[in-house]
Structure formats: structure tokens, C-alpha cells
Amino acid sequence: xxxxxxxxxxxxxxxxxxxxxxxxxxxxxxxxxxxxxxxxxxxxxxxxxxxxxxxxxxxxxxxxxxxxxxxxxxxxxxxxxxxxxxxxxxxxxxxxxxxxxxxxxxx
Numbered sequence: 001x002x003x004x005x006x007x008x009x010x011x012x013x014x015x016x017x018x019x020x021x022x023x024x025x026x027x028x029x030x031x032x033x034x035x036x037x038x039x040x041x042x043x044x045x046x047x048x049x050x051x052x053x054x055x056x057x058x059x060x061x062x063x064x065x066x067x068x069x070x071x072x073x074x075x076x077x078x079x080x081x082x083x084x085x086x087x088x089x090x091x092x093x094x095x096x097x098x099x100x101x102x103x104x105x106x107x
Contacts, residue, residue, distance in 0.1 A: 043078040
């Protein structure tokens, strides 16, 4: 029974640390960009877009599609960086425990 009690305590500690990490990731801001820096996006560690900056030289009515594509690319860049940071922090938290392929944390 001592093992079960220790496992439960470890699980509770892990849950607390996971919650703390999620709160830290939500406060973290990560920048992404496209078009050689003409478009920049800032997202939280959870992927929520906070800021978008567009170089005025891109605002040409006839090239709306190019601008739209660059915005999407910048958002995706920032989101991918946020996802990678989340993976890194989760690995640190898990102490090197490898999750099965396709399994993501937080659940």
C-alpha cells in the first residue's frame, strides 16, 4: 500500500506542476513571422494571437491574396513555435519520460 500512496502523491504533484506549466505557457508570448519580417505575429504559449503587425508596403489593394497568405504563414509560424515550446516544457516536466506516438500533453 505504501507504493500506491507514493504513486498517488507523485500523480498529484505532477498534476500541480502541469497546471503551473500551463499557466506559464499562457502568459508566455512567442513571435512568428513571414515575408522576411514584413509580417509579424505574437501568440501566447497556448496559441492565442495577441498582436499582428503588417509592413505598410504590403498593403496594396490588388495584392490582397499575397497579404492574406503572408498573414496565415506568420500565424502558423508563431503557432508552431508555441507548440514546440509546449513540447519542450512538457518533456522537462515529465523528466524524460517518453509518451507513446500521437499522445499529447496536456490531455
